[in-house]
Amino acid sequence: MKRLIYFLLMLFVFVASCNTQRKASKFRFDTPEAGTLVKKGESIPLKLVFPSEISSFDSIVYAIDGEILARKTDSTPVSLDTEKAPFGSRTLSAKLYHGGEEQIAYSNIVVVPPAPKRYGFKVVHEYPHDPEAYTQGLEFDHQGVLYESTGQQGKSSIRKVNYQTGDVLQKAELDAKYFGEGLTIVGDKIIQLTWREHRVGFVYNKSSFAKIGEFTYGQSPEGWGLCYDGKRLIKSDGSSKLYFLNKDTYAEEGFIEIYNDKGPMDSLNELEYIDGKIYANVYTKDFIVIINPDTGAIEGEINLIGIYPDKQEANNELNGIAYEREGKRLFITGKNWRTLYEIELVAR
Template sequence: MNRIIYFPLVLLVFIASCNTQKKASKFRFDTPEAGTLVKKGESIPLKLVFPSEISSFDSVIYAIDGEVLARKTDSTPVSLDTEKAPFGSRTLSAKLYHGGEEQVAYSNIVVVPPSPKRYGFRVIQEYPHDPQAYTQGLEFDHQGVLYESTGQQGRSSIRQVDYKTGKILKKTDLSPNSFGEGLSIVGDKLIQLTWQEKVGFVYDKNTLTKTAEFNYGRSSEGWGLCYDGKRLIKSDGSSRLYFLNKDTYAEEGFIEVYNDKGPMDSLNELEYIDGKIYANVYTKDIIVIINPDTGAIEGEINLIGIYPDKKESDNELNGIAYEREGKRLFITGKNWPKLYEIELVAR
């Protein structure tokens, strides 16, 4: 009886030992482990495990994203400097040449930016805001006139607002099937997104009369929109921001947005301020500050507590507007009764 129990146990140990030896003899990366987060600018060692049956080899070639990093004839580790590596997942490979044969090992790292600067806030002034406005886009023009896009099917609109009183000066309702989203201004035109209809609307800024429509490209939905003076920048709820031609509205590229923990998705309403993109993070009382050239999140504004009566859903922070003449920052949210002028406080 004891022998019957003992034999399978010995067999399992033997199999496990063989598997361990097989793993140990396989050509592979020892470090870094796949998916390792590396902050841009850090140097990390690339260390390989070589097959146990190979005592010498012709060469090993290291590469990152297919670009050769180093060629070696010994097994000492290679140092990878990530200063010039783009953010995101980077593929590492090593090709071992021995006896006319090639073996390949793979791993990957995720290059992320340094931790963002942290900001709190101070409320400078409060203004009335329509509590029935499901705010999706908020924008001042160069004359200091406030425009707002509101959402929800059957309630969506584009409007001109007296921000000091909250009074609606002009308003155009969308069709009942349209769900209004992000808003931006290009010259004398208002550009408004819709959520899942994959279509955007163009209006005359002065009359709020719709003059044109355009279809989306690869981006699946319409969330936020801003203008950097040369191109429109669009979010779709993912970690990507898309660049649109300001005249044709065609997508002409995108960036991936990263913080120090990896890709940042749920990017919502956008505003372009002094060379940076400010973005609401959906369902969170947070605004992130994004470098449009690299996609790095360089700052994070914590707005927890600014509107203490906020409900759990359909009441999120979602509205950023910058009054450029006075360099004033305003925020609000969906169905909030207040528009807040705030000042950032570094932490």
């Protein structure tokens, strides 16, 4: 029995040794390891491990996302400057040419922005809010009138609201088969998303609330949040991507991926465009992120933990950002909340 155990132990050591030798002799990246987080603008060394049987070679071609970075005839590391690299996962490759043959090694890095600025909040004023409103979208027009979209099958609507009293001044209900989502205002139109079953958005006359059009989604499979930057619509779908839509045809014209210093930010929800930045709720979280729409970098994070003491239900989360431009006032609420809050940000 002891001999058997000894034999098995030696066999294990032998196999492990062989595996180690095979790993050591494989052409591969030593640094960076796959998935390494790199702050945008940092320079990192690309260092390779060469097969033991190769003592010389003709050349190595380094590339990032398929674009050639450098050609070398020696094994010294190459420096990669990430200043111009987009945020997100970037594929690294090194192709080794020797004796008419070639080998290729791969790795990847995740380029991320610096840590965002941190903000707390100060409540300036509290206003009544309809506790039956499952808020999905919230926006002031240029006259300071508040519009709101609500969700849930059989309860979805768009509304014109007196924000000071919470009274609903005007309302249009959706067919019960639709689950209402975010809204935004473009001139004399209200654009509203629905969730996922029918992949459709609606266009309303802002004055009469009459439905005057509809559109279907493109690559973005669901409707969550919506805002308008003056040139294009910006749409979320619960992922880490924000999609740009043509303001007239509602066709998708591209997207950006959203990152903070830890990686991609998933579950982006209700949106508001404020002074050149996108403010976004994060589904089920009590914070709002501030996004640079040109780069996708999260530049700020607003911690709103504790703002609504009555929050207790699972579907009772923060969801609703509105900016009153003339007074430069920021408002937030949530699904079925009894309160609409006017807040000021407090830098930390």
